[in-house]
Amino acid sequence: MSHAIDIRDVIQKTTSEVDLEQLQKKGFTKVKVLDRGAIKRMIAEAVNKVVEDRQAGLSDSERERLREEAKEEFDVRMREHRLEESKQRDSLKEELQSREGRVDKLREEMQSDRDAIEARESQLRNRVADLEARETKLTELATRAEEAESRLREADQRLAQLREVEEKIREQEDAIREREIRVQLREEAAVEPAAPVGPSEDMISDLIRSALREVQPEPTEAKTEDLSDIRESLQNLAASISRGGGGGAGNSDIAGKTDAASIEELVKRAGLVSSDMENNLERIEVKESKAKSVNANLAKLKNLKKGGA
Amino acid sequence: MQEFEETVSEDIFEEENGEMNDETVDSPSAEASVGTDTEVVLGRGLDVGTANLVSSVQDVDGNVGIKIQRNAFIDIDCDDYTKSMLTRLNVQYVVLDGKMVVVGDPAFELANIFNRATRRPMKDGMISPNESDAMPIEKMLLRTLLGDPQVDGEICYFTVPAEPIDAEMNVIYHQGVFAGLLKSLGYTAKPLVEGHSVVFSELAEDDFTGIGISCGGGMFNICVAYKSIPALSFSTTRGGDWIDRNVANVLGISTSRATSIKEKIGNLQTPQNREEEAVEIYYRNLISYTLENIKKRFESSQGMPAFPDPISIVCAGGTSMIPGFIDIFRDEFENVKFPIEVAEIRMAEDPLYSVSKGCLVAALSES
Numbered sequence: 031m032s033h034a035i036d037i038r039d040v041i042q043k044t045t046s047e048v049d050l051e052q053l054q055k056k057g058f059t060k061v062k063v064l065d066r067g068a069i070k071r072m073i074a075e076a077v078n079k080v081v082e083d084r085q086a087g088l089s090d091s092e093r094e095r096l097r098e099e100a101k102e103e104f105d106v107r108m109r110e111h112r113l114e115e116s117k118q119r120d121s122l123k124e125e126l127q128s129r130e131g132r133v134d135k136l137r138e139e140m141q142s143d144r145d146a147i148e149a150r151e152s153q154l155r156n157r158v159a160d161l162e163a164r165e166t167k168l169t170e171l172a173t174r175a176e177e178a179e180s181r182l183r184e185a186d187q188r189l190a191q192l193r194e195v196e197e198k199i200r201e202q203e204d205a206i207r208e209r210e211i212r213v214q215l216r217e218e219a220a221v222e223p224a225a226p227v228g229p230s231e232d233m234i235s236d237l238i239r240s241a242l243r244e245v246q247p248e249p250t251e252a253k254t255e256d257l258s259d260i261r262e263s264l265q266n267l268a269a270s271i272s273r274g275g276g277g278g279a280g281n282s283d284i285a286g287k288t289d290a291a292s293i294e295e296l297v298k299r300a301g302l303v304s305s306d307m308e309n310n311l312e313r314i315e316v317k318e319s320k321a322k323s324v325n326a327n328l329a330k331l332k333n334l335k336k337g338g339a
Numbered sequence: 340m341q342e343f344e345e346t347v348s349e350d351i352f353e354e355e356n357g358e359m360n361d362e363t364v365d366s367p368s369a370e371a372s373v374g375t376d377t378e379v380v381l382g383r384g385l386d387v388g389t390a391n392l393v394s395s396v397q398d399v400d401g402n403v404g405i406k407i408q409r410n411a412f413i414d415i416d417c418d419d420y421t422k423s424m425l426t427r428l429n430v431q432y433v434v435l436d437g438k439m440v441v442v443g444d445p446a447f448e449l450a451n452i453f454n455r456a457t458r459r460p461m462k463d464g465m466i467s468p469n470e471s472d473a474m475p476i477e478k479m480l481l482r483t484l485l486g487d488p489q490v491d492g493e494i495c496y497f498t499v500p501a502e503p504i505d506a507e508m509n510v511i512y513h514q515g516v517f518a519g520l521l522k523s524l525g526y527t528a529k530p531l532v533e534g535h536s537v538v539f540s541e542l543a544e545d546d547f548t549g550i551g552i553s554c555g556g557g558m559f560n561i562c563v564a565y566k567s568i569p570a571l572s573f574s575t576t577r578g579g580d581w582i583d584r585n586v587a588n589v590l591g592i593s594t595s596r597a598t599s600i601k602e603k604i605g606n607l608q609t610p611q612n613r614e615e616e617a618v619e620i621y622y623r624n625l626i627s628y629t630l631e632n633i634k635k636r637f638e639s640s641q642g643m644p645a646f647p648d649p650i651s652i653v654c655a656g657g658t659s660m661i662p663g664f665i666d667i668f669r670d671e672f673e674n675v676k677f678p679i680e681v682a683e684i685r686m687a688e689d690p691l692y693s694v695s696k697g698c699l700v701a702a703l704s705e706s
Binding site for chain 2: 319
């Protein structure tokens, strides 16, 4: 198979360029110029001349064979050309279909995004409306809270004043009550001078002082209700002493009382009963376990008390 | 409470005057034998709890021995066979008015089996007015826990509740009864506010500064202390029993059953069924109630110390032992705008023994 001749390439490779000035220096003032068309024509004429010369020596059969070969060559080239063209067409078609598919997919995604954005926008609008409503409500509540706080402050001030007054009254009442009890006891002692087991005056004073100390709450935490408890306790104590120190209350009474005598009585009874009770407690092992030493805590406490860090 | 605070202050100053035995900490000079091979240091601690009675004592090697009894009993029919069987099963009983009274943990177990409620000598942290007949039993329980004093008048610090802020209750009567019972056993009884006891046992590293909370069966006791001195003490009448009662009410079961459900929960933060959810709800409510009350008291009390550094909060007591308690405590704490800065919220090292150990520290510091 012969290859086609690239005339331009042949001219490029087989000619050389010469400056016009150089030609002038050599004495050439005119040049004849051949363009590419003229060269092509000259080659075609030369080829035709060669072919005609050769054909003159060819037989009819050789000429026919040459034509057939040329035709076959042409057909082969034509088929190759069409095949290549068909392949390119198919490829382009596939590429087109693929791109159309991608465009459809992108369109769908875009629609989905748009729907999501619209839904989110709707949610946010609702949320903003909700927040605005809450803000309004909070503002109302804050206003009410400020009002309530103001009222509370006033109430606190009044309560503090009341507590001071109560404290003073309580102190006075206690003093009066103690004096009354003393007077009452002296009167009873005068009527019954030989009471067999009655407590001495000093003992009574100690007992009253002790009871007062026990029932007195801290001044800063005094409650209105405590006053009635204190009064009741002192009355019970006075009643108990005036009976000659005897208790005599039953179980149900004891729990409701606060005075030292009833506690003493309850503990005594617990001791008496428990010593007689049948039991197996001594024979049973109590659940025991070990714990970490407390020496470190003791040392720290000592150190702290001595003024250490 | 004023009386006790005065007592503590006096104790502190006594030591400053050199009256405290310095050797108590390192090599106790006051030692005695209690009939066993171990020699123990003079001084006892006793946690008088609604749910449990816990005693503590320290031996010369520094080991703390703990004895614990559930503060409950139940009466059953009395016969010789049952007596013998109970002794063989290591179950404690007392015969009272022709009835057998089973005491301690077995009482709770029996009540649970027979779906009955245990009888409780104490209610809401104090002697129960309805169970004054139980005093002989209470004394016997104390004897089994403490034994006889090593020397006549050995010091025993016992816990008392602080003044309750949500109920009219007589702390003095309760304190007097237990002081009397201990005295009748031969001890010199000294009261210590429960929350303060937690401070003594758990806040040594913080210079005894911070908030001690004893989460008990009948009450929550709170003590705010600065350098071991209580600045604020109070209690609320809601505790583990309050949870049990409410859970029992909403679920229609006995309180013993509710207690059993509560004590078997794997983690309070992840309830597995309706019953556990009920327990979790009431726990949250109780913790929130306690924190709100602390906050209110802080804001309303005068003369509160200005803490220079963030403080610690320590929770002790049987009610705090449920897994997940401290996490829920921290959760609820986040919801409260607390008036002071808190560095840490933690559990006591030995939650069930912490209060008793605090009493022991107080007792040893005086022995």
